[in-house]
Amino acid sequence: MTTYLAKPDNLVMRQTKTEAVKFGVIGYGYWGPNVVRNLDQLDGSRVVAVSDQSSAALKRAAKAYPHVLVSPDSADVISSAEIDAVAIVTPVWTHHELTKAALENGKHVFVEKPFTSNAAQAEELINLAARKNLKIMVDHTFLFTGAVRKIRQLLNEGVLGDVYYYDSTRVNLGLFQHDINVIWDLAPHDLSIIDNVIKEEPEAISATGQTHLNGHEDIAFITVYFPNKVIAHINVNWISPVKVRTTLIGGEKKMLVWNDLEVDEKLKIYDKGVDVKSQEGVYSRLVSYRSGDMWAPKVEQVEALKVELSYFIECITGNTDPFNDGHAGLKVVRMLEAANQSLSKRGEVVYL
Ligand SMILES: NC(=O)c1ccc[n+]([C@@H]2O[C@H](COP(=O)([O-])OP(=O)(O)OC[C@H]3O[C@@H](n4cnc5c(N)ncnc54)[C@H](O)[C@@H]3O)[C@@H](O)[C@H]2O)c1
Secondary structure (H helix, E strand, O other), rough: OOOOOOOOHHHHHHOOOOOEEEEEOOOEEEEHHHHHHHHHHHEEEEEEEEEEOOOHHHHHHHHOOOOOOOOOOHHHHHHHHOOOEEEEEEOOHHHHHEEEEEHHOOOEEEOOOOOOOHHHHHHHHHHHHHHOOOOOEEEHHHHOOOOHHHHHHHHHHHOHHHHHHHHEEEEOOOOOOOOOOOHHHHHHHHHHHHHOOOOOOOEEEEEEEEEOOOOOEEEEEEEEEOOOEEEEEEEEOOEEEEEEEEEEEEEEEOOOEEEOOOOOOOOOEEEEEEEEEOOOOOEEEEEEEEEEEOOOOOOOOOOOOHHHHHHHHHHHHHHOOOOOOHHHHHHHHHHHHHHHHHOOOOOOOEEO
């Protein structure tokens, strides 16, 4: 049975946003309110309905957005003729079923990371969206941060030279997830970033980790192997006493440190490195260490989710495919699956 806790009454907003893409949002827990807030504020979109199985969540949504329909039944959002696109902000095990239902009902889909629980589900959704000419965007929010956009620019312009390694530490105390391990919770961020900024395609993965508290690994170390000796390492942990969000990218010409907890100088580029020269006719190698200047490039201060949702609206209205589409989501899911497989064999290398 459908219960509507609030009805549309904000006619002023409806009149000023007549051309807007109309959204339904499923899931109003921790992250859902951020999605609703941005879609409500953007000129190109309007939130028509919010669904959540929790009555407490629905009450919060109805209080914050009295003009929006709220319902405990996601089918009300998915089948509504008034809605063009659905944002799915629920736990990963629900993503496949909800995305499939939304696509079958002719809706474009913005779905949270990780895209699905396995690669077969992702492939099915990609094919369904293609058949129906609908868009899927997977919320890889970090790709829209000023820091990652600057990193991509620096790498594309060759400022760092050829990449040697990407080494990320993403640790904090909690938030424990009940349905997935720490890899599926935190590593999608780094896996989507490396897929986006490293030109080579990953070849293999190895992962180790341990379960201490609730039956899911709460600490893990993932290594991703790429061609041309590029290597990535990701340290994810829910039982760290301090929050750390630090990534090092070592390049042939320069080295970069990204501290995402810094407010002003998130990125620092170091003109440091090692030059190795072989002398003709001499077997010994000459190694010299370079230690030059450090500089902090300007990083745009934007709410990444706002930029991303605005881009999704452009993709829908302009009928273009987002770069963070189902295929990008599938690549991350494949790496997550390989990491889990390796984890169960104490770090055995799994080829992609
Ligand atoms: N992009 C990011 O930076 C980011 C940050 C946090 C969470 N997330 C992702 O967002 C998703 C949700 O995470 P969260 O932390 O908000 O979880 P959460 O548990 O706080 O909220 C999920 C909400 O979905 C509701 N729900 C579950 N199944 C439903 C269904 N079938 N119909 C309607 N409502 C349903 C629950 O009642 C709950 O309120 C996850 O995939 C997570 O990985 C992404």
